[in-house]
Amino acid sequence: MKSGKKIPRTQPPEQKPEVRRHNFQEVSLGYTPAMAQLEASRCIQCKKPKCMIGCPVRVHIPEFIDLVAQGKFLEAAEKIKESNSLPGITGRVCPQEDQCEKHCVVGIKGEPLAIGKLERFVADFERLHKSGDSLIQTQPTGKRIAIIGAGPAGLTAAGDLAKMGHEVVIFEALHQPGGVLFYGIPQFRLPKDVVEAEIDYLRKLGVEIKVNYVIGQIKSLDELMKEEGFHAVFIGTGAGLPHFLDIPGENLNGVYSANEFLTRVNLMHAWEFPRFDTPIHPHKVIAVVGGGNTALDAARTALRLPTTEKVIVLYRRSREEMPARQEEIQHAEEEGIDFQFLTAPFEFRGKNGWLSQIACYRMALGKPDASDRRRPERIPDSEFEVKADAVIIALGSGVNPLIAKSAEDLQTDSKGHIELADEDINVTSKPGVFAGGDIVTGAATVISAMGAGKKAAQGIHEYVMKGNH
Amino acid sequence: MYTILEKENLAPRVFRYIIQAPDIAKKARPGQFVIIRLDETGERFPITISDMDSNSGTLTVYVQAIGKSSLEMSELHDGDSILDVVGPLGNASEIAKFGTVVLVGGGFGIAAIHPIARALTEAGNHTLSILGARTAELVLLEDAMRKVSSEVCIVTNDGSSGSEGLVTDVLLQKIKEGIPIDRVIAIGPLVMMKSVADLTRSYNIKTTVSLNPIMIDGTGMCGACRVTVGNQMKFACVDGPEFDGHEVDFESLFNRLNSYVSEEYEARQRYIQDTQDKEPCRLEASSQTVSSS
Numbered sequence: 001m002k003s004g005k006k007i008p009r010t011q012p013p014e015q016k017p018e019v020r021r022h023n024f025q026e027v028s029l030g031y032t033p034a035m036a037q038l039e040a041s042r043c044i045q046c047k048k049p050k051c052m053i054g055c056p057v058r059v060h061i062p063e064f065i066d067l068v069a070q071g072k073f074l075e076a077a078e079k080i081k082e083s084n085s086l087p088g089i090t091g092r093v094c095p096q097e098d099q100c101e102k103h104c105v106v107g108i109k110g111e112p113l114a115i116g117k118l119e120r121f122v123a124d125f126e127r128l129h130k131s132g133d134s135l136i137q138t139q140p141t142g143k144r145i146a147i148i149g150a151g152p153a154g155l156t157a158a159g160d161l162a163k164m165g166h167e168v169v170i171f172e173a174l175h176q177p178g179g180v181l182f183y184g185i186p187q188f189r190l191p192k193d194v195v196e197a198e199i200d201y202l203r204k205l206g207v208e209i210k211v212n213y214v215i216g217q218i219k220s221l222d223e224l225m226k227e228e229g230f231h232a233v234f235i236g237t238g239a240g241l242p243h244f245l246d247i248p249g250e251n252l253n254g255v256y257s258a259n260e261f262l263t264r265v266n267l268m269h270a271w272e273f274p275r276f277d278t279p280i281h282p283h284k285v286i287a288v289v290g291g292g293n294t295a296l297d298a299a300r301t302a303l304r305l306p307t308t309e310k311v312i313v314l315y316r317r318s319r320e321e322m323p324a325r326q327e328e329i330q331h332a333e334e335e336g337i338d339f340q341f342l343t344a345p346f347e348f349r350g351k352n353g354w355l356s357q358i359a360c361y362r363m364a365l366g367k368p369d370a371s372d373r374r375r376p377e378r379i380p381d382s383e384f385e386v387k388a389d390a391v392i393i394a395l396g397s398g399v400n401p402l403i404a405k406s407a408e409d410l411q412t413d414s415k416g417h418i419e420l421a422d423e424d425i426n427v428t429s430k431p432g433v434f435a436g437g438d439i440v441t442g443a444a445t446v447i448s449a450m451g452a453g454k455k456a457a458q459g460i461h462e463y464v465m466k467g468n469h
Numbered sequence: 470m471y472t473i474l475e476k477e478n479l480a481p482r483v484f485r486y487i488i489q490a491p492d493i494a495k496k497a498r499p500g501q502f503v504i505i506r507l508d509e510t511g512e513r514f515p516i517t518i519s520d521m522d523s524n525s526g527t528l529t530v531y532v533q534a535i536g537k538s539s540l541e542m543s544e545l546h547d548g549d550s551i552l553d554v555v556g557p558l559g560n561a562s563e564i565a566k567f568g569t570v571v572l573v574g575g576g577f578g579i580a581a582i583h584p585i586a587r588a589l590t591e592a593g594n595h596t597l598s599i600l601g602a603r604t605a606e607l608v609l610l611e612d613a614m615r616k617v618s619s620e621v622c623i624v625t626n627d628g629s630s631g632s633e634g635l636v637t638d639v640l641l642q643k644i645k646e647g648i649p650i651d652r653v654i655a656i657g658p659l660v661m662m663k664s665v666a667d668l669t670r671s672y673n674i675k676t677t678v679s680l681n682p683i684m685i686d687g688t689g690m691c692g693a694c695r696v697t698v699g700n701q702m703k704f705a706c707v708d709g710p711e712f713d714g715h716e717v718d719f720e721s722l723f724n725r726l727n728s729y730v731s732e733e734y735e736a737r738q739r740y741i742q743d744t745q746d747k748e749p750c751r752l753e754a755s756s757q758t759v760s761s762s
Contacts, residue, residue, distance in 0.1 A: 173688045175506055175513075175553040183690075212555040214688050218496050241704055242692040250695075250702070251721040253728040257692035263685050268512065274739055277512035277538060278685070279732035353724040400689045401707055 009111040010039040017334040021303050024187040024271065027331055028092075031121040033073065039114050040069035042106055050103035051115060056451025057084045057156065061100055061115055068118055077126035080119060085159030085202060086450070088127060088194040089152070089181060091120025094447045095325050127197050138165035143464040146171060146230040148215045148403065151179020152446045153236030153437030155202060156453030157460070162205040164461050169230075171213040176267060179238050180446065183267035184259070184294065186301045189328075192266075216402035221410070225432055231464045234456050235418060235428070235435040239443050240400030244393055245289065249348025254283065254355035258290070258298045258394035265301050282307035283390035287358055289345055290394035291315035291322040293445075296332050298392045303335055311337050312386060316344040316363050316376040340386070344376065348391060358386045396443040403439075417442060425459025426452055434460055470550040474527060480606050482534040483577065484543050485519075491526030493518075493556045499584035500562030500679065500711055503528065504687040506553040507541055514538055515684050515706075517581040517656075518557060528554075531580035531609070537736035544744075558687050559710045563677075564588045568651035569595045571643065572618070573636050573665050575657020576602045579609045581679060582656045587617035589654075595619045597648075599639045601661070605630035637664045650674050655714060659723060666714030676714035680705050682725060696722055 013029045014020075020027055031039065043065045051061045059080055067076035080087045096102075096116035104112035143166045147154045150172035158168045176182050181195045203209065215224070215237075224230045242257035244250050261280070264270040268278035286302040288295050288311065295313060303311045313332070315322060318341045322329060333339070340360075347359040362382035365374035399416035411419045411429035418435040421427050426436045436452025438444060475487040493503060502515045520529035534543035545551070562585045570589050574582040579600050590596045598618035602608045603626045615621050623631025624639050632639065636657070644650065653676040655665040662678040669676040682694040682705050689707040696703050697718035703709065 173555070174686060175555070183686075212553050213492075214555060214558065217557055218492050239690070241689050241707070244692070244695075244702060246702075251697060251718075251725060253725060260685060260691040260693045263691045268685065269510070273732065274736050276510045277736060279729055279736070281728065281732070353727070402689060 007038065007042050009042070009114055010035050010117075012117055017331075017336070020188065021335040024304055026191050027188055028117075028120075030124055031117060033071070033125070036068055036073075036118055036121040037071055040065045040118060043069065043113050044106060046105055050105060051100040051113070054099040054101075054103040056099070056447050057090070057454050059084050059087075059100075059119070064122065065113065065115070065118060068122060073122055073125040074130060076122045077130075080122060081201075083454075084156075084450075085163075085205075086152070086155060086198045087119050088123035088198055089190065090447060090450065091116050091118075091123055092190050092194070093181075093185060095445065097326065099447065123194075123198075127194070138163060140167070141165040141465065143167065143231045144169070144229055145460060145464070146224045146228070146233045147236065148233065149173070149179060149236040149238055149437075149439075150177035150199070150209055150211075151236055151238045151437065151449065152181060153238070153449035153453035153456075154179070154234065155199065156450040157234045157236065157434075157436070157457045158207045159202050159205060160454055160457035161460060162202065162207050164457070166461070166464070168207045170207060170209045171215050171219075172209060172211045173214045173237075174267070175211050177209050177211060183263045184297065185446075186262065186266055186297050188300065188304070189297065214402065216404075216406040220406045221403070221430065221433055222407070232432045232434065232460045234453070234460060235403060235433065235439055236437045236449065236453060237400055237403060237439045238449070239397040239438040240416075242393065242397045243395045245345060245395065247346055247348065249350060249355070250393075252348050252350040252355045253353055254281065254350075254390040255348055256390065256392045258288075258294045258392050259397065261298055261392045262294075262301060265305070271305055280305065281390070284309045285312070285388045286310070286390040286392065287312045287314055287386060287388040288392045288394055289314050290396075291317065291324060292394060292396070293324045293328055294396075295392075295394035296324045296328045296337075298394050299337050300328075300332055300335060302390075302392065303337060312388065313337055313339045314343045314345060314358070314360065314386065315339065315341050317365065317373060318342055321365075321373045342376065343386075344378070345386075345391075346383075349385070355389055355391060356387070358388055358391055360384055360386055397438075399439065399442075407433075415442070422459075424455065425462070426456035427459050427463070432463065434463075470552060471554040473545055473547060473549050473551065476545065476547055479531075479609060482543070483607070483609060484532050484534065485580075486530050486532065486542075486545075488528050488530065488551065488554060489526060490528050490554050490556075491523075493554065494521045494526050494528050495523045497521040497528060497557040498561035499564065499588045501557040501559050502687075502710060503530065503554050503556030504558060504684070505530075505542075505551055505555075507538060507545075508552050511541075511552065512538055513553075513555075513685055513687065515558070515681060515687055517679070517681075519580045519583055521584075528556075531577065533577045535737075536733050537740045540737065540740055540744075555687065558706060560708075562588070562654070562711060564592050566593045569597065569649055571640065571650050571653045572596060572598045573640060573653060573655040573657065573661070574598065574600050574614070575636055575655075575661040576607055577609070578655075578657030578661070578679075579614065582654065583610055583613055583617065585654060585656075586614060590617050590619060597622070597643065599624065599636050599643075600631075601625070601636035601639075601657070602630075603627065635664070636661060637668050640665060640668060644668075644672055644674075652677070653714075654678075659719060659726065662714060663719040666717065666719075670715045677711050678714040678717060679710045680712060680717065680722065681710065682722060683729065
């Protein structure tokens with residue numbers, strides 16, 4: 001099974017664009033067992049697997065793929081879960097093309113192994129076929145760890161710490177654990193039953209999740225450690241308030257941040273109004289400003305709402321500079337999203353308090369800027385209007401101020417991100433307090449937050465096991 | 470789950486709830502709010518905390534049954550549960566010794582101003598509370614406000630209690646009497662807060678208002694509650710809910726508060742229809758009285 005270089009990469013079937021643009025079901029239908037085995041047989045089982053270098057949570061990739069090739073799917077799932085508690089999630093939302101698959105040796109002369117698709121297959125197979133969990137048995141350490149925020153960073157840290165035998169309690173501000181996996185990433189890219197199942201796995205590991213707990217407001221870090229008896233705390237509160245453009249007209253009705261738009265639809269089920277109480281206004285032409293994954297999630301979500309006739313993405317650079325994953329751009333194009341590249345809004349114009357037009361400039365690309373992407377520059381006299389009755393601004397987010405405000409001895413940078421005292425173990429300036437994910441780095445990816453959660457879990461383990469805590 | 474220990478109907482469509490929420494009660498301070506979600510299909514909506522008791526572990530909130538969620542909440546009774554109560558959210562009111570403070574409470578806003586009046590009086594201020602409502606039966610908490618204020622003036626639109634007119638009439642009269650006013654705190658309908666701010670601006674009296682824009686998460690994530698204050702974008706959930714009334718752009722807030730009027734109407738009508746199908750005529754009376762407030 002180790003000589004299959006000539007077999008082409010297996011593409012899993014997808015819902016047809018004209019069908020899926022009207023529903024919220026997942027785009028990719030995933031591998032069948034036979035497809036997974038065929039794809040896994042392409043792995044050449046490198047002795048020094050480069051793919052693992054590209055994985056922020058160090059999944060034992062060749063080993064799990066070998067198990068898939070042998071048809072041992074449940075064993076493959078166990079193998080992944082040794083290092084990654086959330087494979088159904090990462091198999092779907094990791095940018096594998098920039099991580100594991102980028103380093104795959106098979107990819108040098110052909111197409112790399114579809115590691116992400118295989119991971120997803122294994123996770124789904126286990127979820128649908130496994131009865132009862134053979135959980136990793138651990139010796140209780142008697143140490144209590146508080147995790148703030150049940151998003152990718154917090155869930156990863158919680159899973160790892162529980163597997164080390166610690167008692168873990170997650171405090172989540174929303175009524176639903178999952179963070180951006182729930183309120184941000186839409187159903188058609190990450191089904192919520194997958195997220196629920198992986199959170200349930202953490203509960204089976206012994207992790208307790210308390211929802212409706214806004215740490216910083218209801219309890220301070222000191223109270224958690226001094227009164228509630230936690231030996232260490234991990235802060236993974238994620239992204240904060242959304243960035244806006246700071247242009248005229250942003251308070252018109254029909255202007256949303258991506259966070260608001262996606263939260264209404266994904267978390268609060270606005271697309272099922274009036275069965276669910278939270279509404280979203282029935283818009284016809286929706287513009288999205290931005291070029292990242294969140295912008296495309298918002299655009300494709302907007303397209304799926306029943307009254308939407310057209311969705312336009314306005315991006316100030318060109319297609320090549322878009323930070324979104326290729327796969328997402330391609331899916332969006334197939335679904336009929338209209339991309340207006342080299343376009344930057346400078347004013348939202350309205351009628352009777354509602355957005356009606358977006359005034360934009362055409363842009364040209366100049367010299368590369370700090371991000372190594374060519375800087376967009378305004379073309380003089382290029383003003384034009386885009387007609388739209390809603391606009392979703394997806395330009396990233398700032399920092400949530402609540403925790404830092406409640407802990408003066410926690411050092412933050414000028415923008416409010418929590419500063420790390422040691423980046424190898426994600427420890428902050430405050431003893432016993434660790435942090436990771438967007439609250440440290442600013443808006444980034446799910447997997448980088450998970451990588452940070454993993455590093456912090458190791459740091460916390462070493463810290464609490466040193467004793468005296 | 471959060472249990473309702475006590476529910477009382479204080480005025481037409483106005484209810485008081487005492488809710489078991491020990492951790493929130495321990496931390497809550499005047500001026501803060503909670504977000505409530507009644508059930509799995511419910512929306513998240515903010516409500517000001519009107520009282521808190523850390524000994525009994527309870528919060529007191531007032532709800533005016535106008536929209537679908539508040540109508541639904543008005544059907545809950547002692548012993549029933551609320552699925553989600555999150556808080557305390559927002560910043561607490563600034564409590565200090567200012568001197569003479571005028572507290573203007575309009576209608577339902579009186580419930581929100583009550584704990585602030587108490588804290589300011591305890592802090593040694595001379596507190597003058599001006600309580601306004603459409604009509605006498607809507608003047609909430611009159612006795613309670615008398616207990617926590619140095620002075621109370623009542624004003625109703627129809628003159629059925631206290632003087633006839635608007636809260637701003639009384640405020641202007643007090644200003645003209647030459648009482649040195651160090652600060653005004655106004656909580657009530659947006660129009661009222663704007664009128665108070667417009668009045669005090671010309672007399673240069675610092676005025677705080679408490680804003681209640683549309684909110685979803687209420688914890689500094691979604692950005693729905695943005696308001697323009699002093700030409701800057703602020704978020705009521707983490708920067709507020711109290712702001713300098715002279716700096717608030719009320720016009721854009723009016724506009725944004727109206728963005729879901731048709732959906733709110735639809736949800737409400739459906740709810741009333743569904744409830745009537747089950748229990749004929751029960752809510753019809755209250756639906757007909759819902760109008761300006």
